[in-house]
Amino acid sequence: KAAKSGHKTGNKTGPGIDAVFVAIGGGGLISGVANYIKAVAPGVKVIGVQMNDSDAMIQSVGAKERVTLPDVGLFSDGTAVKLVGEETFRIASNLVDDYVTVDTDAVCAAIKDIFVDTRSIVEPAGALAVAAIKQYVATHKTKGETYAAILCGANMNFDRLRFVAERAEVGEEREALFAVTIPEERGSFKRFCELIGELPGGTRNVTEFNYRISDAAKAHVFVGLSTQGKGESAKVAKNFEKNGFQTLDLTHDELAKEHIRHMVGGISSLAQDERLLRFVFPERPGALMKFLSLMRPGWNISLFHYRNQGADYGRILVGLQVPPEDAAAFDAFLATLGYPYVEETLNPAYRLFLRSK
Structure with missing residues (x-):
């Protein structure tokens, strides 16, 4: 060669x-x-x-x-x-x-x-x-x-x-990794996703997103973003900080790259009335924002896991806190959304590793 x-x-x-x-x-x-x-x-x-x-x-x-x-x-x-x-x-x-x-x-x-x-x-x-x-x-x-x-x-x-x-x-630094702290409050997840879409320097794809509710005041999310080359992760981290999101650049962190990215989550005592669903999202701009926009304001995302697999569709695992009285409204939301899904709330692996007793 x-x-x-x-x-x-x-x-x-x-x-x-x-x-x-x-x-x-x-x-x-x-x-x-x-x-x-x-x-x-x-x-x-x-x-x-x-x-x-x-x-x-x-x-x-x-x-x-x-x-x-x-x-x-x-x-x-x-x-x-x-x-x-x-x-x-x-x-x-x-x-x-x-x-x-x-x-x-x-x-x-x-x-x-x-x-x-x-x-x-x-x-x-x-x-x-x-x-x-x-x-x-x-x-x-x-x-x-x-x-x-x-x-x-x-x-x-x-x-x-x-x-x-x-x-x-x-x-090649085509992917930048970050640990971002966001307020554990309604709308903060959506606001952070909107910020990703507005980052300077051109369109970036979300390559990975891991989150599990664990604290009543703040949430730590593990985020992967596509970049154009080396040195860009520091600029993205600075932009997150400027917009009020405490950020740790993990792009060069061996522990994060090899282990932490696969270990975000676990059992949470705060995830009450949680329903767990596997979705197939189309890999196109706006798919996640459509999901977030159609959700009722009172429903809280308690778990979110996504990893880009390079296909036309992305596979996402989502935990949503839905009060029992909203069951009919939640079913209507799933029907309106139009994304293929499988509910995993009764899955034994979920109950063993992610669900609080």
Whole structure:
């Protein structure tokens, strides 16, 4: 895979390629590549790439002797090596021009880039070189150079692909994550949703929304929003703060990205007269606002969970506090709304994990 960096400037060296990026585990692949390239085109740079938690070769070259890592990260299992080979260390020390380390989010973003560009799905180790090219260009501000990336593995499975797809958005900062505190009062949820639609910088999709009633005075919601690129989350957080919503930017928080987003909720003693429903909303602007506008003012949202799945329809779980005497009016509301739904109020999983006794 070859990639251009910026506009054309200067002259090429070798066969039209300025540098080749190669993933390193034990060092066998880069040793062979470096020996060949330096023999036929010595002007072409050979740049090694390792995960930031499995960088045995980089540490060894820096120490001028082989270093054994006490532990290695397993996300890129194809390059998870604690001790590089003796001969590969010697060759890399003499022939490799530079090294780059990348992290999990960068690799996930690179896997997505490769799929979009070539419709090929590579494993994490196979995407290291592409992740490094993106990072190298951003760091060195290179222009007019041509780079080659060796895609060295395709041992991918669907379980890992699910994780990659989610982290790719965060790695590219195409998704910003926030913890927002809103007043626990009628209308505040709707007011916050209206604010999202009015944020400067163009239309943003809500990628995730998790909320569970837990406090009589204030509510904490976990929100994901689509962005146009890096650095935008801070501006969005500032805008929320300016409009009276205390906000914590979680875009770079590992705990939030890996765990908290899946754990928002739980049993609440405040969720009295709660009815739980699964809805299918059309993925179009205004679908949520239609839902909120048709609700009676006296009905309170006590739970809300939504995660964008990239389809034409979004699946939403909603808890609504509806007094028993409003049952007929609530049924009329569901009929007027026109969204497919399943009531889950009697679901045993709901009664076990979300319903107060």
